[in-house]
Amino acid sequence: MLVSFSVIAADEAVSFNSQIKPVFDKYCIQCHEGWFPKGKLRLDSVENIREGGKTGFAVVPGQPDKGLIIMSIVPGKNGRVRMPPQGARVSDKEIMLIREWIRQGAK
Numbered sequence: 001m002l003v004s005f006s007v008i009a010a011d012e013a014v015s016f017n018s019q020i021k022p023v024f025d026k027y028c029i030q031c032h033e034g035w036f037p038k039g040k041l042r043l044d045s046v047e048n049i050r051e052g053g054k055t056g057f058a059v060v061p062g063q064p065d066k067g068l069i070i071m072s073i074v075p076g077k078n079g080r081v082r083m084p085p086q087g088a089r090v091s092d093k094e095i096m097l098i099r100e101w102i103r104q105g106a107k
């Protein structure tokens with residue numbers, strides 16, 4: 001996809017702490033951290049993300065389209081509730097970054 005080249009240089013490793021966590025902090029963390037996270041999914045650390053939520057895998061390392069995070073933020077995927085439920089949408093650029101992070105193994 002063309003847009004990926006403007007966001008991530010080929011083979012550049014995506015960093016969870018500096019590139020991915022800020023996106024979840026901005027759109028998701030208010031509902032997805034702490035003792036009673038929505039959907040039983042915490043998005044505050046790689047470990048918690050990998051643990052997934054009440055209905056399954058939030059990420060499948062290496063396969064961005066198989067995990068619930070991408071299904072929930074990309075329009076028209078699977079008829080799932082869109083995340084975040086209200087307010088600003090995750091931008092295409094941020095979605096590209098998350099996809100690339102998962103493709104690289106969600107580390």
Ligand code: HEC
Nearest residue numbers: 027028031038039041053054055056068069072083084085
């Ligand atoms: C205003 C609160 C709110 C925000 C903000 C929010 N969510 Fe959610 N999320 C929910 C609720 C409520 C559920 C449970 C929906 C259900 O059970 O049908 C949920 C469920 C989920 C699930 C499914 C978990 C599972 O295993 O069933 C995923 C994945 C998810 N959210 C991802 C995200 C992502 C990624 C963001 C940020 C881009 C986000 N959410 C932002 C409220 C929120």
